[in-house]
Amino acid sequence: MNHNRVTVFRKEHFNAAHRLNNPSWTAAENKAVFGLCNNDNYHGHNYELIVQVTGEINPETGYVVDLKILSDLIKQQVLDKFDHKNLNLDTVEFKNLNPTAENIAVVIYDLLRAKLDQQLDLKIRLHETERNFVEYPSERR
Numbered sequence: 001m002n003h004n005r006v007t008v009f010r011k012e013h014f015n016a017a018h019r020l021n022n023p024s025w026t027a028a029e030n031k032a033v034f035g036l037c038n039n040d041n042y043h044g045h046n047y048e049l050i051v052q053v054t055g056e057i058n059p060e061t062g063y064v065v066d067l068k069i070l071s072d073l074i075k076q077q078v079l080d081k082f083d084h085k086n087l088n089l090d091t092v093e094f095k096n097l098n099p100t101a102e103n104i105a106v107v108i109y110d111l112l113r114a115k116l117d118q119q120l121d122l123k124i125r126l127h128e129t130e131r132n133f134v135e136y137p138s139e140r141r
Helices: 027-038 067-082 101-113
Strands: 005-018 043-056 121-127 133-136
Touching: 005 067, 043 067, 043 101, 067 101, 101 121, 101 133
Parallel strands: none
Antiparallel strands: 005 043, 043 121, 121 133
């Protein structure tokens, strides 16, 4: 049994617009909590996505996961759905879910997790801006 666990990374970019808003709150409450991110006409980000996959090296291929296959999976499950879209208006995933960076990361994780070998560990890091990013899942301490 090969016990060489290695982590591989794939970095992608997508551009999307969103509006942070809780429909059960008043306009004033939404403005107070979300500020400029509550803009009625939406606003956009150039998201940077880092998909981290950890597993044992396959002795036949030398791969943890074929990065071409991972790249194609990210394109199908994430980029084709979210790139150059208004997340609130154009996607099923955020029709009733506030498209915060946190929620976007969890949605991306779920989309990819369903298609990846269960033996592989998956982590998503999503940069919304150069300085703000989230990671899912995160370790409990």
